[in-house]
Amino acid sequence: MNTDRTNGKKHPVLKVVGIVSGIVFLLVLVGLPLAYRAVSAMGLGSGGVADYDTRIVIWENAAGSSSRSKLDDMNINHNGNKALSTILFGTKIVNSNYQDAERTVDTFTYLYEIKGGFEKETYEDEPYLIPYVCEDSDAAVIIIPGGGFGYKSMDGTTGEGKDIALTLNENGISAFVLHYRSNPYEYPVPYLDVQRAVRYLRFHCEDYHLDPEKISLIGFSAGGNEIGTFINVIQGKDFFPEEYVPDEIDSVDDSISAAAMIYPALSFRNNIPMLFCMFDDEDVRDEEKREELLKKNRSLAAYFLAGHPSVYRLRHKRRHGRNG
Numbered sequence: 159m160n161t162d163r164t165n166g167k168k169h170p171v172l173k174v175v176g177i178v179s180g181i182v183f184l185l186v187l188v189g190l191p192l193a194y195r196a197v198s199a200m201g202l203g204s205g206g207v208a209d210y211d212t213r214i215v216i217w218e219n220a221a222g223s224s225s226r227s228k229l230d231d232m233n234i235n236h237n238g239n240k241a242l243s244t245i246l247f248g249t250k251i252v253n254s255n256y257q258d259a260e261r262t263v264d265t266f267t268y269l270y271e272i273k274g275g276f277e278k279e280t281y282e283d284e285p286y287l288i289p290y291v292c293e294d295s296d297a298a299v300i301i302i303p304g305g306g307f308g309y310k311s312m313d314g315t316t317g318e319g320k321d322i323a324l325t326l327n328e329n330g331i332s333a334f335v336l337h338y339r340s341n342p343y344e345y346p347v348p349y350l351d352v353q354r355a356v357r358y359l360r361f362h363c364e365d366y367h368l369d370p371e372k373i374s375l376i377g378f379s380a381g382g383n384e385i386g387t388f389i390n391v392i393q394g395k396d397f398f399p400e401e402y403v404p405d406e407i408d409s410v411d412d413s414i415s416a417a418a419m420i421y422p423a424l425s426f427r428n429n430i431p432m433l434f435c436m437f438d439d440e441d442v443r444d445e446e447k448r449e450e451l452l453k454k455n456r457s458l459a460a461y462f463l464a465g466h467p468s469v470y471r472l473r474h475k476r477r478h479g480r481n482g
Contacts, residue, residue, distance in 0.1 A: 266308055300355050393413070
């Protein structure tokens with residue numbers, strides 16, 4: 159007779175199986191809602207870019223373009239699952255502790271942006287604007303969606319793009335949603351696309367019946383970082399690579415009248431893995447170089463958090479302040 163049975167005891171193996179099953183159940187029960195919330199917060203979707211057919215290419219032969227394959231520079235898990243890589247990206251990108259997130263970031267960008275058809279496999283993407291024009295408006299806002307520099311939230315959803323544009327339209331303001339370049343493009347390319355968008359609208363202000371002094375920016379999350387860095391680091395300067403040949407739009411003033419940063423990622427200090435989307439992976443892995451990158455960005459965040467006026471405001475005052 160089996161003594162385990164007569165004494166009402168379970169076999170040790172069955173105990174282990176029961177415990178493991180319980181742990182797995184709890185992980186699924188707790189993990190799935192958390193993962194769903196993480197993905198939902200990222201604004202990921204399965205659709206295309208809203209009103210893509212109306213897009214305006216703002217930069218042919220853009221600075222930073224190349225016929226080289228992006229895949230040569232990316233650390234991709236080609237057997238990765240899109241759903242899983244999305245969850246990993248969403249949960250790993252926001253972290254104040256260093257993690258080697260290059261493979262996670264690159265796999266997600268490849269599966270979501272490149273395989274999804276939003277970006278090319280080569281460095282030949284053309285930044286563009288989706289216009290939402292009000293006929294009687296002489297003011298315009300350039301909308302910059304977020305995405306942790308690993309993708310753009312306008313790729314598949316409308317929450318930080320078209321929806322904002324339509325709200326602005328309802329209030330009599332024209333809007334233009336910017337599709338900028340992101341991972342594996344590195345600093346300063348995404349910010350140059352913001353500069354180009356401002357210059358493009360100022361150059362074509364008569365075509366859209368705009369007052370060039372009434373062009374503003376609004377950015378969400380990484381889009382907020384784009385604005386903060388643009389107006390305090392990039393604006394009024396030449397960050398073009400040596401091989402780039404400027405065109406007539408590049409000589410246009412890049413001033414703006416106002417800016418709004420909505421839940422901006424002002425500091426990479428709270429998003430350290432995001433550095434892999436913006437800088438050379440070897441520099442990010444090197445502790446000393448990584449700290450240099452963080453310090454540069456931290457000074458930008460401190461500047462805003464201290465309540466200082468932004469550079470574009472100071473430049474605006476220098477132009478117009480003497481007359482009140």
